[in-house]
Structures are given as structure tokens and as C-alpha cells.
Amino acid sequence: MASYKLLLLPGDGIGPEVAGGMEVVLGALKETGLATFETETDLVGGCALDAHGSPLSDETLARARAADAILLGAVGGPKWAGVAYENRPEAGLLRLRKDLELFANLRPAICYPALADASALKRELVEGLDIMIVRELTGGVYFGEPKEITTLPDGSKRAVDTQVYTTGEIERIAHVAFDLAAKRSGRVASAEKHNVMKSGVLWKEVVTKVHAEHYAQIELEHVLADNCAMQLVRRPKQFDVLVTDNLFGDVLSDLAAMLTGSLGMLPSASLGAVDDSGVRRALYEPCHGSAPDIAGQDKANPIAMIGSLTMCLRYSFGLGEAADALDGAVMDALASGARTADIAGEGTNPMGTRAMANAVADAL
């Protein structure tokens, strides 16, 4: 049986707790004999800044390159609100994404039946919801240059960010979206603002072309990003795969995640291209952030982090059987009534991070 090298980057806030929960499950997974892993743990974000003076050291980056996959908890928190822009915890995560060229961010927004009532939306609108958001992750306004603040002659300031997209960047993310759709319901919606942005014009043009040339059997719809936000609220189940740029993807994927009522349950994958040695670089992380308000209290829900491991098994290692088993264990734990505070109904007694992880491990 193959053994995979995982780099664990628990990070800040609730990151270490949920990563700890995931390690419990990883241990159980080894015992089942379904897969084995060597793990290494390192720092990213605010804790890395505190320890090394940088939110991602060159050594950690080298380890990330050498790993078969990376599992990240979360970065950031109010403790680092005052640090210089290039040293903020988020810069560590952004450097990982950019340097490993993890251009395809997959964010499933799934409404778990047991939790449909936790949604702000009416049950019938979200029950059975299963959207896959495909967000471009290494381009757009996140990385375009110039990105700077300059001082004008009168002493006031001028800030600039630059949204840049090339044909190639749009093509490769479009392929990811269409390939996923082919395995799902066969529908893709592409969101941009071509009525205002030149990058939106190119985005729409390239997605249309990739579709016509390679995926005629897939249904493609173009939707303006503002309208997309509305439609996600009005009738979310109209969407299956939703592909969009880095910034719109940031907002729309958080919106979609919140619709499900299961934010603490949603994982994500950030995938790169397959390199010469046949390895696809990949980083997996929960959608929730570092939640500093509940950090260190054994309250966080580890399921999103465990789900990130499931995605890792599936996308990085093709271990469909192990992934299914893990998915099933989460379902079983939920069905047996295991609930952390974020998903516990009123009047019920929630369990802690560790207990929830144990419940999943036991179910496995």
C-alpha cells in the first residue's frame, strides 16, 4: 500500500484544534488499512510570523513543495491586525497558493439534510442543495500589478489594485469546471461583469470558446456576478457548477456556503496543474476561517477539516473507497446525533471538537 506524505499546517485560531480532530481521524484511517500517511507539521500565518518573522518561511514553502498534499487549518486573527501588509497572516496563505500555482479552488456548498433547518433560507429552497463553486485562485485582483499605495503631491493617497486575466488562465479554470460538470449534472454557470469589466469580456469570450470546442454536451449559462448573488439567494438549486474569478469567487463562495447552514462542515480543495513527475500539487482547507472568538475552547466543528481530508483522498490520491468510508463515517456520526455547538439545535447538549472527531473515528 502506498504511503503518502502530508504536510499539516494547522495555522491560527481554531486551526490547531480542527487539525487535531482531523489527526484523530487520520489515525483511525491508518488502522482500517485503507491508507497510510506520513505527516509533518509546520507553521503558517500569524503563528509563523511570531516564530520566524514571516507568515510563510522559505523552509515551510520547500516542505510544501515536497509534500504529496497539504492540509491547512486557518490563518489570521485580531492579534496581527497591526502588522505590516506584507507580513499579515493571509500573506502566508496567498504565497502558498501563488508559488504552488494552485489555480483551481473547489468549494462545494452542500446542505446536509440533518442541518437544513440551520439555514437562514426556507427549508424547501436549500434542502438537497449541492453546488460546486470553481474559483480561479492565482490570478485577478489578488495578484495583479501594480498593487500599491502612493502619496500624491498634495499629501493625499492613491491606492491601486489591478485585475489581470489572460486567455490561458481562463482556459484552464474553464476546463476544470466543465470536467467537473461532466461528472455531475452537466451544467455550468459562469459569473463575471462583462458589462463593466474588460476582464469580464475576456472571461466570457474564453469560457464560451472552451465550451464550444470541447464541451458541447454541457449546458453553459453566463450570469452577471451581481445577479448571481441574487439568484443564489432566490433559488440556489438552479446552480450546479459555478465558475468565476478570484474576487467574485471569494464573495460568492462564502455566500453559497452560508446558504447551506453548514459553514462548519464545508471543505475546499485548491488544485494546481499536474507537473512533469505526474504530481498535482494540492492544498485542502476548511471554508470557515480562524474564528478567533472561539479559539482554544474545544468548540469548533472539525467536520470541515475532516471533509478536507476526504477531498484530499479523492482528488490527490484517487482513494475513492477510503473517501467514501470517511464520508459515510461523518454521516453516521451526525445520524447518531453528534453535534458541535454551531450545528446543535436549541435545547440540545453540544459536544466539543475532540468528541466530534472521536465520534467520526469511531464510526469509521
Add this chain to the structure above:
Amino acid sequence: MASYKLLLLPGDGIGPEVAGGMEVVLGALKETGLATFETETDLVGGCALDAHGSPLSDETLARARAADAILLGAVGGPKWAGVAYENRPEAGLLRLRKDLELFANLRPAICYPALADASALKRELVEGLDIMIVRELTGGVYFGEPKEITTLPDGSKRAVDTQVYTTGEIERIAHVAFDLAAKRSGRVASAEKHNVMKSGVLWKEVVTKVHAEHYAQIELEHVLADNCAMQLVRRPKQFDVLVTDNLFGDVLSDLAAMLTGSLGMLPSASLGAVDDSGVRRALYEPCHGSAPDIAGQDKANPIAMIGSLTMCLRYSFGLGEAADALDGAVMDALASGARTADIAGEGTNPMGTRAMANAVADAL
């Protein structure tokens, strides 16, 4: 009694119908003696392109400058999907905003009690909702240069949009937000992505400074734009005044409007600075778009357009009494059961655009 010069720009799609409905109400308003208006009607958007080869002619722009206020219906539609970028209907609206320097876009998101059940959200989350979104409208990625698509040596393309904000642009929109909050609940939330964008860093810095120097009594909260989208869904009533940039404002205001379940009821105001002669340039328009699918069928809800007139009375002319009367008339019409198709419950018999406008005029 003063007489005001209004420029009506009905535009495309359902624009002419809802503008027609508003004119009925304008007639009734004259009869009450509460205010009188001279109106002039002109073209903008697709219809202007068809007639003059430009979505906003220089003559129309000159008329817009000369008017005391502008009332616009909607622009755009599939008919013009193929026209050149600089001639698309939206360019007419964007030119109006930019040339008249209408930098402050006020978009109320109000949930009308009678319509709370039309929201996708659970009733208790939206009942009584009353958010005022203050969107910067003449800066950011909408207008920054370079904004272009270039061809690279290998024949592929590169698209660029530029997000630019200066201290002065942020200061003036911050003042609008804080001044509004002072007359409301005294709370402002400011949304940006300072963790990724330099314009977000400057935005946060300037809003913080304006607050500290002039509005210490107002409560200010900074929220990341992605989190803001989540919070709008999770617990929308936590917000009162929400100030944000042009692009985030586009997405977040549409999202907030959809939450209310009353999209066809929501007006907006786009205000400029007060010029040397004491006039504040202003354009009022409904939040809904041109809705080409129902255009010309006497189905559209004219209340958002009528509400835009109400905002005009209040913000441009200080006619609080007339504005209150008009608001009251809309409430009375709704209370008496008047409903267009978009807000009619199941099994009820909706009325048309014109009938709804008449119902409001009669109530007046």
C-alpha cells in the same frame, strides 16, 4: 410654489412602463398641490443607441446637466448583446454617473411587512429589515485606467481592469454614510478586502480617520466583503448603514435587495456634490433592471420607480411632506390589496403596471 425641472429617461425593457406608472403619480402629485414639475423625456441605453448611434448623446447629457433631477427607468437587454463595448446600453448609464459625478449611490433594502413571506429567508430574519447601502459610484474598478484587452506575442489575450481609490473619494462617501447614520440608528459598517487589496487598506484607513475626526458618536464596524455577504444572509438585521466601494456595492446591494423579497419595490438615489449654485446633481432609478422577459406586457411593478420619485422629493427638493404622502399612498395601496405579479401571493389575481400606478395615485 417652486417648480422643478425633471428629466425622465425611461430607457429600455420595462423602463418605459414603470416610468409611465410614475408619471401617473406625478400627475396626481400636481393635483394635490404638494409640488409641481416640468418634465422632459429623453433616451438612454439601447433605445438611444438605436436612435442616435450612442447610448447617451451629448444633447441628452446637456439636458441632464440642466435638470434639477433625473429619473431613470432601466437600461439594457439581449437585443444589444452583440454591440461594441463602448456602445453597450450600460455605457450610457455609466457616462451619466461619471460625467455628473454622482458618487453616492443610496440603496435602501427594506422588507415591507406585507411582503416578508416573499423573501427566501425565514420571516423572523427579514421582518422589519431596513438597511441603507451607501455604494461609491464613480470610482474603483468601474472607471480606473488602464481598462483594456491587449494581444500578446503568442496571439493570446490579456485583459486588465484597474481599481483606483484616492483619499478624497473615500472621504466624501464616508461622510455621506456617517451623515445618514446620524439620522438613523447611528451605526455604520464599512466593507472592503483590506487583507488582499491595497484599495481596501486605504479604504479602511480613511473611513477610520473620518470617523475619529468627525463622527465619534457613531458606531463604526469594519467587515471583510466576503464575510459581509455571509452576514447579510445569516443575520441581515445586524446592519443599518453599510458603506462600500463600487464593485462590492454592486454585488452586496443586489444581495441585500433580494433578501427583502421586494426587489420590485426598491428605489435608489445617486447623488453628486453640491455645486457652486447650490444644486446637488441627482439621478433616481429603481434597483430592478430592465427585465426584458416581461417588457411590454404591463406586468412590471412600478413601485420601485414611484419610490425613486419619493427619494427625489426628499433628497433633491427637501419636500418631506410630499414624500411622506407618497410613501403613505404606496402603503395604503398595498394595504388595500393592490399587488403586481411579482408580489402577489399564490392564488391571488395580480394587477398590471398601470393599475398599480392608478391605485397609488388614487390613494394620494
